[in-house]
Amino acid sequence: MSSSTIFHHRSRTIFRHHSLTILRHMGGGPRTFPGGLNKWQWKRLHEKQARQKEQRLLDQEKQLYQARVRSEIRSKLADPDPSVHVNSPNYKPLSPKEHIKTLADRFMKEGAEDLWNEADGPISSVSSSSKQQIVRIESNHNPIDVKRMLSGQNSQSYSVSNQLSENSSRFGYNKFNSRRYSSCLYPDNQYKSLNLNFRNYSASLYPDNRCKLLYARRYSSCLYPDNGYKLWSLNARHYSVCLYPENRYKLLNVNASHYSVYNYSVRASRFSYRKNDSSSSDGTDDDEGYMMKERRDGDLRGVRLSLVGSDGEGSDEEGKGNGKKGVMMSSAALGKYDVKKTKRIPLKALEDEDDLSLHVQVIRNEFNKRRMAEKDREMGDDDSILSPKRFDECNISPLTVKALTLAGYVQMTKVQDATISACLEGKDALVKAKTGTGKSAAFLLPAIETVLKASVNNTAKRVPPICVLILCPTRELASQITAEANVLLKYHDGVGVQSLVGGTRFKDDQKRLETEPCHIIVATPGRLLDHIENKSGFSARLMGLQMLILDEADHLLDLGFRKDIEKIVDCLPRKRQTLLFSATLPKEVRRVSQLVLQREHAYINTVGLGPETHDKVNQSYVIAPHEQHFQIVHHLLKDHIFQVPNYKVIVFCTTAMMTSLMFSLLREMKMNVREIHSRKPQLYRTRVSEEFKQENQLILITSDVSSRGMNYPDVSLVIQVGVPVDREQYINRLGRTGREGKGGVGILLLAPWEEYFLQDINDLPLHKSPSPHLDPDMKLKIEKSMAKVDPSVKEAAYHAWLGYYNSIREIGRDKTTLVELAKVFCDTIGLEKVPALFRKTVLKMGLKDIPGIRVRK
Ligand SMILES: Nc1ncnc2c1ncn2[C@@H]1O[C@H](COP(=O)(O)OP(=O)(O)OP(=O)(O)O)[C@@H](O)[C@H]1O
Numbered sequence: 001m002s003s004s005t006i007f008h009h010r011s012r013t014i015f016r017h018h019s020l021t022i023l024r025h026m027g028g029g030p031r032t033f034p035g036g037l038n039k040w041q042w043k044r045l046h047e048k049q050a051r052q053k054e055q056r057l058l059d060q061e062k063q064l065y066q067a068r069v070r071s072e073i074r075s076k077l078a079d080p081d082p083s084v085h086v087n088s089p090n091y092k093p094l095s096p097k098e099h100i101k102t103l104a105d106r107f108m109k110e111g112a113e114d115l116w117n118e119a120d121g122p123i124s125s126v127s128s129s130s131k132q133q134i135v136r137i138e139s140n141h142n143p144i145d146v147k148r149m150l151s152g153q154n155s156q157s158y159s160v161s162n163q164l165s166e167n168s169s170r171f172g173y174n175k176f177n178s179r180r181y182s183s184c185l186y187p188d189n190q191y192k193s194l195n196l197n198f199r200n201y202s203a204s205l206y207p208d209n210r211c212k213l214l215y216a217r218r219y220s221s222c223l224y225p226d227n228g229y230k231l232w233s234l235n236a237r238h239y240s241v242c243l244y245p246e247n248r249y250k251l252l253n254v255n256a257s258h259y260s261v262y263n264y265s266v267r268a269s270r271f272s273y274r275k276n277d278s279s280s281s282d283g284t285d286d287d288e289g290y291m292m293k294e295r296r297d298g299d300l301r302g303v304r305l306s307l308v309g310s311d312g313e314g315s316d317e318e319g320k321g322n323g324k325k326g327v328m329m330s331s332a333a334l335g336k337y338d339v340k341k342t343k344r345i346p347l348k349a350l351e352d353e354d355d356l357s358l359h360v361q362v363i364r365n366e367f368n369k370r371r372m373a374e375k376d377r378e379m380g381d382d383d384s385i386l387s388p389k390r391f392d393e394c395n396i397s398p399l400t401v402k403a404l405t406l407a408g409y410v411q412m413t414k415v416q417d418a419t420i421s422a423c424l425e426g427k428d429a430l431v432k433a434k435t436g437t438g439k440s441a442a443f444l445l446p447a448i449e450t451v452l453k454a455s456v457n458n459t460a461k462r463v464p465p466i467c468v469l470i471l472c473p474t475r476e477l478a479s480q481i482t483a484e485a486n487v488l489l490k491y492h493d494g495v496g497v498q499s500l501v502g503g504t505r506f507k508d509d510q511k512r513l514e515t516e517p518c519h520i521i522v523a524t525p526g527r528l529l530d531h532i533e534n535k536s537g538f539s540a541r542l543m544g545l546q547m548l549i550l551d552e553a554d555h556l557l558d559l560g561f562r563k564d565i566e567k568i569v570d571c572l573p574r575k576r577q578t579l580l581f582s583a584t585l586p587k588e589v590r591r592v593s594q595l596v597l598q599r600e601h602a603y604i605n606t607v608g609l610g611p612e613t614h615d616k617v618n619q620s621y622v623i624a625p626h627e628q629h630f631q632i633v634h635h636l637l638k639d640h641i642f643q644v645p646n647y648k649v650i651v652f653c654t655t656a657m658m659t660s661l662m663f664s665l666l667r668e669m670k671m672n673v674r675e676i677h678s679r680k681p682q683l684y685r686t687r688v689s690e691e692f693k694q695e696n697q698l699i700l701i702t703s704d705v706s707s708r709g710m711n712y713p714d715v716s717l718v719i720q721v722g723v724p725v726d727r728e729q730y731i732n733r734l735g736r737t738g739r740e741g742k743g744g745v746g747i748l749l750l751a752p753w754e755e756y757f758l759q760d761i762n763d764l765p766l767h768k769s770p771s772p773h774l775d776p777d778m779k780l781k782i783e784k785s786m787a788k789v790d791p792s793v794k795e796a797a798y799h800a801w802l803g804y805y806n807s808i809r810e811i812g813r814d815k816t817t818l819v820e821l822a823k824v825f826c827d828t829i830g831l832e833k834v835p836a837l838f839r840k841t842v843l844k845m846g847l848k849d850i851p852g853i854r855v856r857k
Pocket residue numbers: 369408409410411412413416433434435436437438439440441582583708709710711735739740
C-alpha cells in the first residue's frame with residue numbers, strides 16, 4: 001500500500017471510529033447531554049471534534065511527509081548515482097555551496113524552463129524588465145499593506161513590480177512578483193478582469209464584471225475563464241489544486257479536498273504534470289520525490305501532495321534572498337522541499353494562511369474601486385457613489401479603519417461623507433440617500449464609536465448595557481446588517497453585535513444575550529417587543545441605550561409598523577441619539593419622524609431634487625393583459641439570459657402566494673429559480689438569501705421581504721409583476737439593481753387596469769416598452785407546466801390575489817369588477833372552479849353578495 005493510501009486510510013479509520021462512538025451515543029443514552037445539549041447537538045459537537053482531530057492529524061502527516069520528501073531530495077542531489085546509497089561509505093552530504101551549484105546546474109539544463117517562475121527572472125523578456133519599476137514593501141508577516149503597495153513604497157518580502165504595458169488599453173497588466181507571496185494583476189480593460197497569482201500560496205481570480213469570484217483558500221488554486229468569459233468556480237481546500245485550460249479554451253474543473261492536486265497543462269509554468277511511467281514524462285524533472293499518480297479511471301483525486309504553489313511559508317530565507325539566480329531557482333524548483341527547515345511548521349501558522357484570501361480580496365476591492373472611481377471622475381459622472389474623502393481622515397477608531405480597509409472600503413461614499421461627522425457630534429439625524437450607496441456603514445460607524453466611548457465607562461458593570469439598537473423591517477436585512485457590523489468590529493475584541501429576529505427560537509436568543517457580549521442589537525420590531533414584554537431584565541439593559549437607529553425608516557414609521565415602534569420607543573431612555581435612514585421619505589413620514597427624533601435634528605439629503613433612482617438603471621414598463629403575465633415574465637427572463645450570460649435576476653410578485661405560484665411555474669419550465677417569501681421557514685430563507693448573494697446565473701422569485709435594504713451584488717435585472725403598493729416600494733425594489741454606482745435594468749409589468757400607478761412615478765425616467773411578441777408554442781408549454789403546479793398553491797394564490805387587489809384603493813373599490821378580474825386570473829392559472837372563501841373573510845373584504853364569490857359551507 002502506498003504511503004498516501006495508508007495516510008488516507010488511517011485518517012478515515014479515525015473518523016469512522018468517532019462516528020461509531022457518536023452512533024453509540026445516539027442509541028439509547030440520556031435524552032439530554034452535558035451542557036443542556038440535545039442529542040443532535042451532542043452528535044454534531046462530536047462530529048465537529050472528530051473533523052478537527054482528523055484535520056490536525058492530516059496536518060501532522062503532511063509535515064512528516066514533507067520532511068521525508070526533503071531528505072530524499074537532498075540525498076538524491078548529493079548522490080546522483082542511485083547505486084550509491086545514503087548509508088554507503090561514499091555518501092557525503094553536500095555543502096551549501098555545492099547544493100546551490102547542483103540546483104543551478106539543473107536549472108540550466110535544456111528543457112528545464114518550466115521549472116522557472118516569474119520571480120526567477122525573465123527567460124525571454126529581459127527587455128521588458130527595463131520598464132519595470134520594482135517596488136518593495138516592508139514587513140515580513142504583517143498583512144499586505146495595499147495602500148502602500150499601490151502608492152509604491154518600499155518592501156522587503158512583498159515585492160511588487162509594476163509593468164507598464166505599451167498596449168495597455170487592451171491587454172495591459174500589472175504584474176506583482178515576490179519571493180514569498182507573489183501576485184499578478186491583469187486588469188484587462190476589455191473584460192475588466194483582475195488576476196491575482198500567489199506563487200507560494202497561490203490564488204487566481206478572474207472577476208470579470210459578470211463573473212463569479214473565486215477564493216483560493218490555503219495553498220493554490222487557479223481558474224481560467226473559458227472563451228465565453230463564463231467562470232468556473234473552484235475552491236481549493238488545503239493544499240493545492242491546479243486547473244488549466246486543456247486545449248485552448250476547454251476547462252477542466254477540479255475540486256480538491258485534502259491533498260488532491262492536478263495540473264494538466266503544457267502551459268504549466270512550474271511542476272507541470274508528470275505521470276508515473278517514464279514514457280509519458282514531459283522531461284521537466286525526473287525526481288521521483290515529486291511523483292504524482294493518476295488513477296486508471298481518470299479520477300483526478302488520490303494524489304498525495306501537490307507541489308504546485310507549495311513553496312511553503314517557511315521562506316524567511318527566501319525573503320532575505322540576495323537575488324542570485326541559483327538560490328531563487330532552487331526554491332522555485334523544489335518548493336519547500338529543498339529548504340532546510342529547523343523546525344516543523346506550527347499548525348497555527350498553517351491556519352493563519354487562510355488570511356491570504358483576505359489579502360487577495362483587499363487588493364481586488366481596492367483596485368476595482370479605484371478604477372471605478374477614476375473612470376467616473378474622468379467621465380464627470382455624477383452617479384458615482386464615492387466621495388474623495390477617506391475613512392482615515394475622519395474621526396473614527398484606527399481599528400475600525402483597519403477593518404474597513406480589509407473589507408475594501410477606503411474612500412467614503414457620499415452619504416457616509418455627509419453623515420458620519422454630524423452623527424459623531426451626537427446630533428439626531430434624518431438621512432435620505434439613494435439605494436445601494438452605503439447607508440448601512442454610514443450608521444454602523446457612528447454606532448461603533450458610540451459603543452467604544454460608552455465601554456470606557458461601563459467596564460465595571462457585570463452585564464454591560466445595550467448601547468445601540470438598530471431596527472429594520474425584515475429578518476434578512478437584520479442578518480445582513482449584523483454581518484456587516486461584525487466585519488467592522490473585526491479588530492474590536494469584546495464588542496459584540498447580536499440580531500433578534502422572528503423565525504428563530506426565543507430561548508436561543510435569551511441564551512445568547514446572557515452569555516455573549518452584546519453592545520449592539522439589530523432587531524426586527526416584533527421580536528424585539530417579545531423580548532421587552534416577556535424577558536425580565538431585558539428592558540433594564542435597554543435603559544443604558546445611547547443610540548437608536550431606524551433603517552428603512554419610512555417603512556418602519558408607516559402604518560404597518562408604527563404601533564410597534566411607538567411601544568419600543570416608550571421603553572427607551574429619552575436622552576439618546578436617534579438616526580433615521582432611508583432611500584425614500586414621503587412627506588407623511590417626515591412628519592411622523594418627530595415621534596422619535598428631537599426637534600433640532602439634522603436633515604441630510606444626498607438625493608437632491610433629482611429622481612430617487614439611479615441614472616444608470618434603465619427603467620421601462622410593459623402593459624399587457626394579466627393573463628399574459630406569466631408568459632411575458634418567462635419571455636423577459638429568457639431574453640435577458642441570452643443577452644447577459646452571467647445574469648442575476650430578481651422577480652418581485654405582489655404577495656407570498658403569488659411568489660410561490662410564479663416560482664412553481666418557472667421551476668416546471670426548468671429555469672434556475674429560487675424563492676424567498678414570508679411563508680418559507682427562516683432557515684430556508686437564510687440559505688437561499690446567502691446563495692443568491694454569492695452566486696450568479698440565478699433568478700430569485702420573491703415578495704417584498706427582499707425589497708428593502710438587501711444587498712445582493714450584481715443584480716442585472718429587476719422585474720416587478722403587478723402594481724406595487726406605492727411609489728416607495730417601486731423605488732426600493734428597483735434599488736436591488738444598480739447598486740454601488742453600477743448599471744442595471746428594471747421592468748415593471750402591469751395590466752391595463754393597473755396603469756393608473758404610472759401617475760405616481762411620472763417623475764422617474766421610465767419609458768414604455770412594447771409588449772413582446774409571444775410564441776404560441778411557448779404559450780402551450782406554459783399551460784402544460786401550469787397544469788403540473790399543485791392545485792393548493794393555485795388556490796392560495798387566488799386568495800392572495802383577491803386580498804391584495806382588494807386592499808388597493810384604486811382597484812378594490814369596485815368589488816364587482818374586482819371579482820370578475822379575479823375570475824380571469826383563476827382561468828389563467830388553470831383553476832376550473834373559483835376557490836371558496838370563508839364567510840368571515842368574505843365579510844371582512846366587503847365581498848358579501850358579489851356575484852362570482854363562492855363561500856365555504
Ligand atoms: N465606503 C465604501 N466603499 C465602497 N463600497 C462601499 C462603501 N460603503 C458601502 N459600500 C458597499 O456598497 C454596497 C451598498 O451598501 P448598503 O447595503 O449599505 O447600501 P444602502 O444604501 O443601505 O442600500 P439600501 O437603500 O438598498 O438599503 C455594499 O455592497 C457595500 O459593501
